[in-house]
Amino acid sequence: MLIKKTDDIKAGEITSKELYLNRRQFMATAIGAGAALAGLDILAAPRPAHALEKIPNLKKGPATFNTTEKLNSLKDITNYNNFYELGVEKTDPAENAKYLTTRPWTVEVEGEVKKPKTYSIEDIMKIAPLEERVYRMRCVEAWSMVIPWVGFPLSALIKLAEPTNNAKFVQFVTLVDPKRMPGQKPSIFGSALEWPYVEGLRMDEAMHPLAIISVGLYGEVLPAQNGAPLRLVVPWKYGFKGIKSIVKIKFVDKQPPNTWNIMQPQEYGFYSNVNPEVDHPRWTQATERRIGEFLRRKTLPFNGYGEQVASLYKGMDLKKFY
């Protein structure tokens, strides 16, 4: 029997991404042709098929981390998003992505560190070699995807900052700017969430090699609706832990607040590890629907990363620390 190793399969081979891009190309060409006929030279000028930049010199992530499961298409990954800063419906973030400009962008690294610093996004992209990490993503709403992220280990950034002994947790903060994030404007029924969106990890979780800062997907710069220009990805936790569009990373001595826990403490905890045994009070977490599949599949403890991360929680009652 021939079993393909991760390295043999390139991300792009598996999916309908090419098709997707071709369709865009076709549409762009069609618009261009129409504009040319109408005598509109500006619109007829050649334009890139895809607005996003390719990331050069991308290396493969460790084979033990990268899943070989079928990838979700770029179309699904970029059109089915929970990113309330860009709207509460799944298709809102893709529609409102145009408002979220991500250059220039800076990230403050501060708190219990010897080397606090304000990084530009260009600096961030150079912290460590960028690699492809193909991870499962399990949303707390009981659906999942397989996503080829581009990023680098969060631990690389932490090491640069040189945390002091007081640094027990890392706090992350998202941008607040209702002009660029229209979802942050309150409706007459109030705000969807409290802004800024905040998240946190325990220091050992943050240092775990599976935890990455992502700056891209499918070999290209991260689209706005997926949390550009940089976001956290912690694949053994529910998706909402993966805070997007980060502007601040602060090292602290106490467990920092996290947005969904503030909203509904009995429904969303701090740890939020994927756990089929602990149901969300309003729906089951025992199964999930992989986007693109019909039948539900069983949810795995730690989203299938138990071998790598279960030891972080040894002796903890995960029903209590959900």
Add this chain to the structure above:
Amino acid sequence: MKPLLKPALFIVGLLPFAQLLYRFYNDDLGANPIDTITRFTGSWALIILLTSLAVTPLRRITGWHELIKLRRMIGLFAFFYATLHFSTFMVLDHFFDFPAIGKDILKRPYVTVGFTALVILTALAATSTAAMIRRLGKRWQQLHYLVYVAAIAGVIHFLWLVKSDITRPAKYGIVLALLLGYRLLIKWSPACAARLTLRSLAAPSR
């Protein structure tokens, strides 16, 4: 009554379903089609149920009394979309996994209230024929007052399932409150309700 009114309403009632089929056929149901179908059919069930509750206020306010003849069909369309909604949950979402479905209905309050609304609508649909109206006599009206419970349960079902943004269920809730409020007005101050008509609003000085 204009002869084409009922057939026209029948076609209008099928339009959302046609749109759903069209979107399905064109692969336009998004990344999570089952979720899209669930939300779509649920929203329409609720919208049409509220529409059926708007018949009485509209009839009194506009004086267009023939509207009452359309109410049964509107109610049956609400039942139709509610049934599609539940079938989506049972077949597409859980694929006949009855233990999981039963657990959801019993354990999850938002499913419990939604299911309650469906049970009520089923009973109302089953007793909607002329023969049943005759057979049940006075009790028919009493039974059909349960439509208020179904509508309240429907709105609560929606309210309890959203994660944080209550804008949409709140809008349905406001409409429902107005529709139920009008009935309280009829009960407590019939004279005031009687003055709330297009005719008297157009000539208030008399």
